[in-house]
Amino acid sequence: MQTVAHGDVHTQDTHHGDHGHHDHHEQSWLEKYVFSTDHKIVAKQFLITGMMWAIVGALLSVLFRIQLAWPDETFPFLETFLGKWAEGGKISNEFYNALITMHGTILIFFVLTGGLSGTFANLLIPYQIGSRDMASGFINMLSYWFFFIASMVMFSSFFIQTGPAAGGWTAYPPLNGLRDTAISKGSGLGFDLWALAMVLFIISSLLGGLNYISTTLNLRTKGMTMFKLPLTVWSFMLTAVIGLLAFPALLAGVALLEFDRLLGTSFYLNDIIINGNLLDYKGGSPILYQHLFWFLGHPEVYIIILPAMGIVSEVISVHSRKPIFGYRAMVMSLSTIVVISFLVWAHHMFVSGMNPNLGAVFMLFSLLIAVPSSIKTFNWLGTIWRGSLRLNSPMMFAIGFVSMFITGGVTGIILGSAAIDIQLHDTYFVIAHFHLVMGVAAFFGMFAGVYHWFPRFYGRYMNETLGMIHFWITLIGGYAIFFPMHFMNDIPRRYYSFANFETFNRFEDMMVFITVSAIIVFLAQLLFVVNFFYSIFKGRKVEGEVCNPWGSTTLEWTAPVERLHGNWPGELPTVYRWPYDYSVNGRDFIPQNEPLKPGEVEHQ
Amino acid sequence: MDYTLSDKDVLKERMEYTGVHPQKFLLWLAMASMTMFFGALTSALIVKKADIQTWENFRLPTVFIYSTIAVVAVSVLMHFSLIQYRKAKFGLFRVLFSIAFVMAILFLGLQYLGWKQLEAIGMTLDGNISGSFIYLITSLHGLHIVIGLLITLIFLANAIRSRKDPIYELSNIANPKRVFNLEMLVTFWHYIDAVWVYLYVFLYFNYQ
Ligand code: HEM
Ligand SMILES: [Cu+2]
Numbered sequence: 001m002q003t004v005a006h007g008d009v010h011t012q013d014t015h016h017g018d019h020g021h022h023d024h025h026e027q028s029w030l031e032k033y034v035f036s037t038d039h040k041i042v043a044k045q046f047l048i049t050g051m052m053w054a055i056v057g058a059l060l061s062v063l064f065r066i067q068l069a070w071p072d073e074t075f076p077f078l079e080t081f082l083g084k085w086a087e088g089g090k091i092s093n094e095f096y097n098a099l100i101t102m103h104g105t106i107l108i109f110f111v112l113t114g115g116l117s118g119t120f121a122n123l124l125i126p127y128q129i130g131s132r133d134m135a136s137g138f139i140n141m142l143s144y145w146f147f148f149i150a151s152m153v154m155f156s157s158f159f160i161q162t163g164p165a166a167g168g169w170t171a172y173p174p175l176n177g178l179r180d181t182a183i184s185k186g187s188g189l190g191f192d193l194w195a196l197a198m199v200l201f202i203i204s205s206l207l208g209g210l211n212y213i214s215t216t217l218n219l220r221t222k223g224m225t226m227f228k229l230p231l232t233v234w235s236f237m238l239t240a241v242i243g244l245l246a247f248p249a250l251l252a253g254v255a256l257l258e259f260d261r262l263l264g265t266s267f268y269l270n271d272i273i274i275n276g277n278l279l280d281y282k283g284g285s286p287i288l289y290q291h292l293f294w295f296l297g298h299p300e301v302y303i304i305i306l307p308a309m310g311i312v313s314e315v316i317s318v319h320s321r322k323p324i325f326g327y328r329a330m331v332m333s334l335s336t337i338v339v340i341s342f343l344v345w346a347h348h349m350f351v352s353g354m355n356p357n358l359g360a361v362f363m364l365f366s367l368l369i370a371v372p373s374s375i376k377t378f379n380w381l382g383t384i385w386r387g388s389l390r391l392n393s394p395m396m397f398a399i400g401f402v403s404m405f406i407t408g409g410v411t412g413i414i415l416g417s418a419a420i421d422i423q424l425h426d427t428y429f430v431i432a433h434f435h436l437v438m439g440v441a442a443f444f445g446m447f448a449g450v451y452h453w454f455p456r457f458y459g460r461y462m463n464e465t466l467g468m469i470h471f472w473i474t475l476i477g478g479y480a481i482f483f484p485m486h487f488m489n490d491i492p493r494r495y496y497s498f499a500n501f502e503t504f505n506r507f508e509d510m511m512v513f514i515t516v517s518a519i520i521v522f523l524a525q526l527l528f529v530v531n532f533f534y535s536i537f538k539g540r541k542v543e544g545e546v547c548n549p550w551g552s553t554t555l556e557w558t559a560p561v562e563r564l565h566g567n568w569p570g571e572l573p574t575v576y577r578w579p580y581d582y583s584v585n586g587r588d589f590i591p592q593n594e595p596l597k598p599g600e601v602e603h604q
Numbered sequence: 605m606d607y608t609l610s611d612k613d614v615l616k617e618r619m620e621y622t623g624v625h626p627q628k629f630l631l632w633l634a635m636a637s638m639t640m641f642f643g644a645l646t647s648a649l650i651v652k653k654a655d656i657q658t659w660e661n662f663r664l665p666t667v668f669i670y671s672t673i674a675v676v677a678v679s680v681l682m683h684f685s686l687i688q689y690r691k692a693k694f695g696l697f698r699v700l701f702s703i704a705f706v707m708a709i710l711f712l713g714l715q716y717l718g719w720k721q722l723e724a725i726g727m728t729l730d731g732n733i734s735g736s737f738i739y740l741i742t743s744l745h746g747l748h749i750v751i752g753l754l755i756t757l758i759f760l761a762n763a764i765r766s767r768k769d770p771i772y773e774l775s776n777i778a779n780p781k782r783v784f785n786l787e788m789l790v791t792f793w794h795y796i797d798a799v800w801v802y803l804y805v806f807l808y809f810n811y812q
Contacts, residue, residue, distance in 0.1 A: 210633045244640075263729055285655065
């Protein structure tokens with residue numbers, strides 16, 4: 001097959017042939033930077049788009065936090081910026097719902113899924129496996145541009161008459177199943193745009209995922225067996241596997257929803273009475289949607305956390321100057337998580353009236369998934385233990401990740417018990433759980449990755465001082481925002497105002513404290529943005545012919561500093577050893593492409 | 605200076621290790637994903653059907669057996685057209701390929717007739733869910749067929765162009781990339797046709 005497909009230019013196998021004499025075919029500026037098929041450019045595109053979305057998504061949360069902290073006050077500047085959505089300087093209840101919905105959707109899907117996987121899987125998979133590029137550069141490019149169009153569609157919904165979707169990031173029917181702006185403004189065009197953007201986003205994720213898997217399995221360089229892959233690559237590939245199998249369920253769920261909304265079917269709707277009128281929908285069940293949604297929804301949280309885990313494993317090992325503790329256990333627990341993550345979805349539905357016996361099964365698996373997660377945590381700690389730590393910004397963020405993941409993970413076990421969850425469901429306790437374990441933790445993983453691989457992107461370092469300030473404010477601020485929410489474990493989430501509920505008003509001061517923390521953390525993120533763009537032009541340059549700023553073993557650091565389409569100017573590196581040879585044989589590190597010494601035993 | 609390889613070169617490096625073409629592998633993965641999609645739809649049907657209070661039963665319209673035959677014909681024709689292409693018998697290829705294209709359109713037409721038959725027995729799109737599911741499943745499957753048709757149209761245009769232009773036609777023999785692309789397309793057709801056969805059997809047993 002291969003000669004048939006590729007016989008057009010070269011007939012012989014040039015796997016280790018000389019690449020120096022290939023035609024230096026000129027690319028136009030558009031080909032090179034806009035519709036590029038080069039994985040490194042695509043990665044940058046995802047990164048920059050993801051950063052823009054992160055700022056937007058975080059800003060939305062600042063807005064609704066203002067409402068929560070000072071429900072009685074007015075802020076004229078809000079009206080200046082938001083117009084009719086904040087008449088008299090107070091965010092309207094309709095817009096509050098839109099804010100939380102878009103905040104969740106943007107951060108979960110556009111930042112922590114698209115932005116995170118898109119950036120690092122694209123940058124690192126080809127580099128670390130020793131490949132010139134992805135299996136299909138064209139599909140890779142499409143993946144980004146679908147992401148971009150999805151972004152534009154989602155963003156456009158802010159500017160329409162009835163405003164963006166406002167029914168929560170989970171988009172439950174019946175609320176979202178009726179196209180009726182009298183119920184909620186966001187149920188109008190805003191929701192259709194949400195659905196369209198999600199469909200485009202899912203296509204983008206799938207196209208990307210196809211490439212990540214196929215590239216990892218088929219394009220590894222000579223000697224790069226599966227168990228010589230860095231944990232980053234394992235995590236990106238397995239993330240893509242989850243996405244490939246889980247996203248179609250959401251696609252189906254959204255398709256049924258739009259059938260109900262636009263074509264009058266009743267898949268999710270049944271006997272709805274509005275203003276005394278019985279609507280003509282019969283026989284549907286909103287629970288069906290919940291199943292389809294959470295069949296993706298739970299795996300989705302692992303789609304977010306797995307790449308962060310991979311990045312953290314790599315960063316912790318490099319900056320502890322120690323081999324990763326329990327490499328195979330890490331791979332096994334990643335794989336176990338992939339399997340179990342498909343068997344727990346209904347723990348989000350304990351209060352939906354499901355059969356308690358079925359609930360027990362889901363509870364069992366939910367608690368089981370804590371096992372591989374803890375194995376990973378112990379292995380990170382084991383790697384740090386007695387290492388020669390370099391406490392620079394990537395490392396600090398990686399350690400911060402572990403801290404957040406533990407704190408948030410513990411409450412997962414509490415929520416996983418059906419009997420307790422029935423009390424805690426839809427309260428601020430759940431908010432605390434998933435923001436610590438997923439939201440903040442995944443951001444920490446992403447920051448660790450950006451600080452660590454910034455030299456690979458731009459040949460320069462990011463500023464350390466700014467990085468450290470960024471870290472400490474984000475760490476302390478992150479806890480300050482979410483830790484108090486554990487104590488608000490009877491306060492319902494997604495409420496615009498607690499004014500009419502005497503019992504829910506005891507936390508007024510806490511609400512203010514949280515909001516102030518959130519504003520500070522938000523401002524600290526701008527510090528990161530400034531650092532990022534400043535360092536692109538003015539950062540300290542990486543010295544040396546190859547770009548290896550941290551003394552790493554992996555292949556991405558054996559390539560030259562400049563951007564080359566094809567990554568290595570000469571032949572591809574050959575791999576002889578596993579990726580974690582740090583502080584062995586009296587050496588600080590041994591690159592993967594260095595042959596074993598006579599008599600040296602390969603790491604098993 | 606940027607060292608720049610063309611995309612073709614970038615891919616060239618590999619394959620003797622796994623023997624799998626990475627882009628073919630992409631297609632298989634995509635098929636796994638599409639299978640999950642149709643799996644989700646049919647599971648939804650099973651879940652709803654279990655709710656006997658609201659499920660109105662009826663017999664599957666007979667047109668769908670003819671559309672199933674049409675879709676199988678598409679697959680068979682595509683298969684033989686590929687064989688002819690590999691043998692560089694472009695005349696025969698063009699004939700088979702064009703008939704396959706027409707058959708796929710015919711399939712869509714028959715699905716539409718199926719909807720008309722449903723309406724005739726009172727199962728409208730916005731009526732009982734048992735009927736709605738058939739519209740849902742056939743239209744989402746039909747969407748895949750439409751995408752297949754659009755891509756096929758590009759190949760068809762090429763084939764017709766090469767009929768008028770013998771030099772272009774000769775370059776087909778010299779260009780294995782074209783064979784490869786055609787193989788990918790035909791694989792997609794086999795897959796999406798097989799999905800319909802599955803859906804037909806599934807629906808047949810659920811609408812007795
Ligand atoms: C020990 C493992 C874990 C268990 C047993 C667990 C359990 C749960 C349960 C039962 C809920 C539902 C709470 C409710 O709505 O009443 C929940 C919510 C959630 N969990 Fe976890 N969790 C675990 C780990 C994780 C991880 C690792 C992540 C992300 C990386 C995560 C992300 C989420 C999210 C996003 C939600 C809220 C979704 C929403 O309602 O908006 N969880 N978790
Ligand atoms: Cu979950």
